[in-house]
Amino acid sequence: MGTPGTAIDSLNAALKCNIIPNQEYLLQGSVLDQYVEVLLHRLRGLCDNVDSGPESFHDHELCFTLRATNPGAPMVLPLRVRRALDVPDAAWQLRYVGQQELGDKNRPTVVRSSIDMACSSTIVEFLTELGCRVDFEYIARGYMFRKGRMKITVSKIFKMGSMTSKPGEGVEAISQSYLVELSVLAPSGQDAIAEDMRIFAEQLRPLVQLEKIDYKRLGNLP
Amino acid sequence: MSYSVNISVEAPIENQIQEITYDGTEIYQPPLTLSESLTKYAQKIDFSKTSDIDFKKEPGEAIEDNKSDSDSKDAFQSSLWPWDSARNKLRNAFQEVCVLADVLAIAKDKRYMVLDPVQQEPIETKPMVQIYARKKALAGAASVLLTGAERLKTSQNEAARNRTVPDFHIELLRLRQNWRLKKVSNTIIGDLSYRTAGSKYTQTGTFEVTKAEDDDKTNSPPSSPIPGGATTAKTNSALRVSIPSELQGVAYIEVLCQKDQEDLCSVNVNLLGSGPPASNPDMHWQQKLEAAQNVLFCKELFNQLAKEAVQLQAPIPHMVVGNQIMATVFPGIQLIIGLCHSTVGDKKQQNNNSSKTDHDHVLEHSLHQLLREVHHKNTHHPFPHPATGPLGPSKKRMLAGPMAADRYELLEMTKSETLLEQIIKQAQHFFMRLRTEYVLDTIAKEVKDPLISSHWNTLNSPTQSCVKINISTHGYDALCRTPLVIHVGEKSLKCICRDGKVMHMSYEPQELRDLIFCHINQHQILAVQALAKTMGWQFLANSNHLGTGAVEPLGNASSCLLASPTGDRIIAVRCEPQTGIQVCVAHSPRSDFFPSRLVTERKWEHLGGQFRDVRLEKMEGRNFLHKMELLMASLTSSS
Numbered sequence: 006m007g008t009p010g011t012a013i014d015s016l017n018a019a020l021k022c023n024i025i026p027n028q029e030y031l032l033q034g035s036v037l038d039q040y041v042e043v044l045l046h047r048l049r050g051l052c053d054n055v056d057s058g059p060e061s062f063h064d065h066e067l068c069f070t071l072r073a074t075n076p077g078a079p080m081v082l083p084l085r086v087r088r089a090l091d092v093p094d095a096a097w098q099l100r101y102v103g104q105q106e107l108g109d110k111n112r113p114t115v116v117r118s119s120i121d122m123a124c125s126s127t128i129v130e131f132l133t134e135l136g137c138r139v140d141f142e143y144i145a146r147g148y149m150f151r152k153g154r155m156k157i158t159v160s161k162i163f164k165m166g167s168m169t170s171k172p173g174e175g176v177e178a179i180s181q182s183y184l185v186e187l188s189v190l191a192p193s194g195q196d197a198i199a200e201d202m203r204i205f206a207e208q209l210r211p212l213v214q215l216e217k218i219d220y221k222r223l224g225n226l227p
Numbered sequence: 228m229s230y231s232v233n234i235s236v237e238a239p240i241e242n243q244i245q246e247i248t249y250d251g252t253e254i255y256q257p258p259l260t261l262s263e264s265l266t267k268y269a270q271k272i273d274f275s276k277t278s279d280i281d282f283k284k285e286p287g288e289a290i291e292d293n294k295s296d297s298d299s300k301d302a303f304q305s306s307l308w309p310w311d312s313a314r315n316k317l318r319n320a321f322q323e324v325c326v327l328a329d330v331l332a333i334a335k336d337k338r339y340m341v342l343d344p345v346q347q348e349p350i351e352t353k354p355m356v357q358i359y360a361r362k363k364a365l366a367g368a369a370s371v372l373l374t375g376a377e378r379l380k381t382s383q384n385e386a387a388r389n390r391t392v393p394d395f396h397i398e399l400l401r402l403r404q405n406w407r408l409k410k411v412s413n414t415i416i417g418d419l420s421y422r423t424a425g426s427k428y429t430q431t432g433t434f435e436v437t438k439a440e441d442d443d444k445t446n447s448p449p450s451s452p453i454p455g456g457a458t459t460a461k462t463n464s465a466l467r468v469s470i471p472s473e474l475q476g477v478a479y480i481e482v483l484c485q486k487d488q489e490d491l492c493s494v495n496v497n498l499l500g501s502g503p504p505a506s507n508p509d510m511h512w513q514q515k516l517e518a519a520q521n522v523l524f525c526k527e528l529f530n531q532l533a534k535e536a537v538q539l540q541a542p543i544p545h546m547v548v549g550n551q552i553m554a555t556v557f558p559g560i561q562l563i564i565g566l567c568h569s570t571v572g573d574k575k576q577q578n579n580n581s582s583k584t585d586h587d588h589v590l591e592h593s594l595h596q597l598l599r600e601v602h603h604k605n606t607h608h609p610f611p612h613p614a615t616g617p618l619g620p621s622k623k624r625m626l627a628g629p630m631a632a633d634r635y636e637l638l639e640m641t642k643s644e645t646l647l648e649q650i651i652k653q654a655q656h657f658f659m660r661l662r663t664e665y666v667l668d669t670i671a672k673e674v675k676d677p678l679i680s681s682h683w684n685t686l687n688s689p690t691q692s693c694v695k696i697n698i699s700t701h702g703y704d705a706l707c708r709t710p711l712v713i714h715v716g717e718k719s720l721k722c723i724c725r726d727g728k729v730m731h732m733s734y735e736p737q738e739l740r741d742l743i744f745c746h747i748n749q750h751q752i753l754a755v756q757a758l759a760k761t762m763g764w765q766f767l768a769n770s771n772h773l774g775t776g777a778v779e780p781l782g783n784a785s786s787c788l789l790a791s792p793t794g795d796r797i798i799a800v801r802c803e804p805q806t807g808i809q810v811c812v813a814h815s816p817r818s819d820f821f822p823s824r825l826v827t828e829r830k831w832e833h834l835g836g837q838f839r840d841v842r843l844e845k846m847e848g849r850n851f852l853h854k855m856e857l858l859m860a861s862l863t864s865s866s
Contacts (some may be wrong), residue, residue: 026617064612066613092612095622123626147614149614
């Protein structure tokens with residue numbers, strides 16, 4: 006029935022029809038530890054389906070980089086591998102996150118290309134064989150919420166402890182605050198959702214300021 | 228110390244282009260000479276504006292204003308003497324100053340001219356007019372105050388009168404606590420649809436909230452005393468909700484299960500809902516809204532079912548006619564789902580319908596439950612783990628990639644049972660259960676000898692239940708008991724027999740009946756064997772499916788042979804589903820011997836004699852086993 010070519014064809018067709026959600030609209034902010042309860046309370050009021058309490062997560066992320074060897078243009082390809090520590094039978098996730106486009110002032114959110122896929126735990130060996138090197142790793146633990154298509158995560162970032170210990174043990178928090186992210190994965194060109202995100206971020210305003218964070222500018226800070 | 232830096236603004240050095248010749252060379256205007264430019268600027272001075280403020284602004288403005296005109300002015304003033312306008316203006320100014328000086332000189336002498344302040348003429352005041360005016364103004368103010376007081380008094384009176392009636396705003400607050408409201412310009416619009424709960428039905432469920440008018444209030448008391456005191460409190464609600472006409476009235480989903488097509492016409496009569504909906508003003512808004520919401524829900528449910536009925540490919544196609552869906556559950560049995568939307572006025576008509584008694588409340592409830600489940604699933608998507616995963620795909624779907632799911636598995640994931648399929652399955656199960664119950668009950672009634680008891684499990688699902696059957700004989704239940712477990716599914720029965728065999732049966736009740744009868748026979752034979760063991764008899768042979776004898780319409784006869792402890796008596800038992808139980812006894816040796824030509828000696832009689840029937844029905848004993856016990860006992864003692 007199906008020739009091998011059809012898979013590629015259908016992928017191309019899907020790309021052409023623009024149904025693959027490969028753009029991530031993102032707003033970020035942070036909240037101090039002592040106020041996170043207030044923020045969670047507010048989110049419980051705003052988001053969908055919180056009758057059963059917020060969904061918690063506990064993830065471990067490894068960030069790999071693949072450096073291209075051609076001398077003309079040194080290219081660094083970042084790849085993220087993430088796994089859920091609290092759900093042992095969940096699939097691992099390999100994710101590519103592209104350069105973020107801040108855009109002008111009229112654009113309410115950061116837009117970056119994001120391609121993710123589920124994979125098994127052998128992805129780490131596979132990437133190592135490919136020549137990727139672990140750049141850094143961290144553990145994120147917190148809560149996630151949903152509002153329509155928007156996903157809100159409130160997470161604490163932990164530094165990995167000594168390499169010998171198992172992940173999840175001997176970790177130390179990186180800062181005294183929680184990272185708050187508001188993101189939507191959508192096919193490119195759906196800028197209407199960014200406006201919804203801006204309105205939602207507006208509703209969290211006094212507690213947390215969700216903004217377009219420019220990492221390049223952050224890098225210049227002492 | 229700060230000092231300002233002078234910034235000079237100069238015209239570009241390039242001269243203006245006068246002309247461009249055809250070969251592209253540009254001919255420039257010669258630059259103005261110093262005197263020419265001075266003249267040009269002097270012309271721009273407007274001597275009529277000499278106030279300080281204007282003077283400050285002037286350079287900027289004047290240049291701007293005149294820039295465009297300067298060319299044209301140059302054009303026609305170039306013929307005149309260049310300083311002409313400046314001279315004219317200066318001359319005018321000089322004249323005015325001279326006149327002023329003359330006037331001042333004359334006024335200073337005070338001989339010919341005196342400067343006196345001019346007296347204003349006093350206004351003639353008439354006291355009476357003033358009084359009238361004041362009186363009028365006061366009367367106006369008083370009337371404003373009086374009307375205000377009057378309005379306050381009436382509102383207070385009204386509040387005092389209607390102290391039992393809740394305030395409009397308090398009612399609105401209560402409404403707001405349970406329903407979604409929003410204000411659109413001057414009206415309050417509410418939404419009673421299930422869209423926030425996950426419904427994707429397109430029909431809107433908006434209603435409007437208004438304040439109940441006064442005339443309604445005055446009208447309602449005369450009518451209300453007739454129904455009773457309870458309704459008077461309801462009618463006095465300060466709030467009125469108006470619901471779109473298509474959501475008014477009462478609706479419900481009617482589920483009927485019919486054996487044959489005989490009832491069809493009576494159901495068709497039941498189709499209603501075309502009449503104009505009459506709104507009932509007596510209803511409290513809460514009930515009104517709840518009813519409307521129910522109407523919307525029923526409509527969505529029916530809409531969904533009808534859509535599925537048309538799309539589903541069933542061996543016997545489902546029919547959708549008007550407000551009815553007809554689906555075949557089993558051959559000869561139909562499930563009819565109807566949407567009954569009636570207004571309050573037709574209520575009596577409905578009650579007259581006799582077919583209402585067939586209405587299956589359980590299936591109706593399941594239908595409601597199924598749609599709510601769909602709603603719930605629409606809103607409660609699983610959260611991804613890890614947290615950066617996309618929202619939406621299920622965990623199973625996420626694992627499909629790493630687990631290398633094939634096309635078939637992926638297709639299986641996309642399949643989901645429609646509401647109609649699920650409700651048909653439930654109806655099928657309902658019928659299967661009913662039939663199984665009926666078969667077991669009738670057998671238990673028909674067959675007295677082994678007792679048949681059935682225990683239905685209380686824990687069951689809408690499409691699966693389980694019954695445990697025990698076949699035992701009264702007084703001998705410790706001796707032998709035949710347990711059976713029957714799983715009642717949607718279209719089939721699964722029976723787990725005593726020996727662990729699993730039998731699958733279709734929906735035909737006769738199959739179950741045959742199986743039970745077969746087991747009754749087996750039970751009797753097994754029980755006799757067990758009894759023989761306790762009585763010290765020997766068990767010689769046993770066959771569950773005896774090949775000899777008349778052919779049975781169902782199943783086979785089973786039999787066993789038993790020998791007395793001394794071996795001189797043999798009992799043969801044959802059990803047939805149709806004819807019942809036959810018991811034969813043989814004696815060896817026979818008590819009496821007559822030599823014949825074939826059997827010449829008595830020793831041959833030890834080989835076993837002829838079997839003789841025992842007429843069980845003439846024997847004493849409560850049941851078959853009791854009789855057998857007595858028989859064995861009598862045969863043992865005689866040896």
